[in-house]
Amino acid sequence: MFPRGYPTYNLEHPFLLPTPVRIGASPLFTGRDVTIAFIDSGFYPHPDLGNRVLLHVDASTDPVIVSNTRFRRPMWYSWHGMMTSVIACGDGRSSNGFYRGTASDAHLVLIKVSTPNKEIKERDILRGMNWLIANGERLGVRIVNISVGGDFPSDDPEHPLYAAVCALIDKGIIVVVAGGNSPGSPLVPPNSAPEAIAVGGYDDHNTLDYTRWTLYQNSFGNAHDGTSKPDLVAPAKWIASPILPHTPVAREARWLSALLDLKPGDHEGLQQILRQGAHDLPLSRSEITSPSDAVQAKLLGRIHEHKIVDAHHQYVEGTSVAAAIVSGLAAQLLEVNSSLTPPEVKAILIETAKRIPDSPHEQQGAGVIDAAGAVALADAIHPRRKR
Secondary structure: OOOOOOOOOOOOOOOOOOHHHHOOOOOOOOOOOOEEEEEEOOOOOOHHHOOOEEEEEEOOOOOOEEOOOHHHOOOOOHHHHHHHHHHHHOOOHHHOOOOOOOOOOOEEEEEEOOOOOOOOOHHHHHHHHHHHHHHHHHHOEEEEEEOOOOOOOOOOOOOHHHHHHHHHHHOOOEEEEEOOOOOOOOOOOOOOOOOOEEEEEEEOOOOOOHHHOEEOOOOOEEOOOOOEEOOEEEEOOOEEEEOOOOOHHHHHHHHHHHHHOOOOOOHHHHHHHHHHOOOOOOOOHHHHHOOOHHHHHHHHHHHHHHOEOOOOEEEEOOHHHHHHHHHHHHHHHHHHOOOOOHHHHHHHHHHHOEOOOOOOHHHHOOOEOOHHHHHHHHHHOOHHHOO
16 A cells, blocks of 8 residues: 555565675674774764763864763754664664664764754864874774765875874774765765775665666765775665654654555555554644545655655665765674774775676776675684784
């Protein structure tokens, strides 16, 4: 009666593939004992993160504020960072373990960089990166996920964001950046830093049949030294992401998701859901009491507008998502071999990636990440073999 707005993996039981399944990640590796920092617009302590958030930092101010007070409220800036952090590190408790991240046991440090003017500017990104340079070692941070971008393109090798990427790597912190979603636009720092792992995307069409996979519309080009970007690609579409709790969308999703489970012709069930959800659904009293085809079409439009998966999840897309998936995979590599350096992790991911055939090389870099292959290679590199 209310078809979902995404490709079905199984026509009898339509659902979105969990991220670990998409990339072939083993459930044995969960980023245990690894700490990931996220530099993003803002955050919310989603239940799927449990008590694994070590610290919340507001780097949109000078001096930087280390406080959890505002972190507890669902604000306009909370959603994007909540999305990236939960996709990477969520334990899936809101979906009975189904939609967990690739690093579901990792610890997190969350660094907010959006301003009260609803902007994300280079100076704030840099302030967050500099705070991490000064404090990351003390907190045991091994990876930073940066799913935000700078203001303008730059070929200056001494650009402050490029320098910050190098400083983080010198501290032993792997830098993963979103590759951008504008193939016609030039790259901007920190995505264009040669040393960072710049992540583009691909669309697997919610299937494990790789012959159907296609590239996402991610940005591509060259870093300031001529290095081709992105370095590799990860799933960037049809990814289950948490809905920001305690918001109008979350309240509406409770009832919209129930409509998805109705059997065709269940008018009694439809009316019961409409009566119970009357205060949360954008319907008039007459539409609630006398549902029609027009009402069903209106509700279907709301389901598609909010991209509803279930009562707690919606599907999302973009290289911000792809970068988070790679950050989670990097945590798995460190779990099996904590001696790996940032350049070694980058090399492993590139070495094991596989290109999508008949697709532009410059848009996909080394190709699609291979979680199983990357973990196996990381495990094979014994610390005594390091130079």
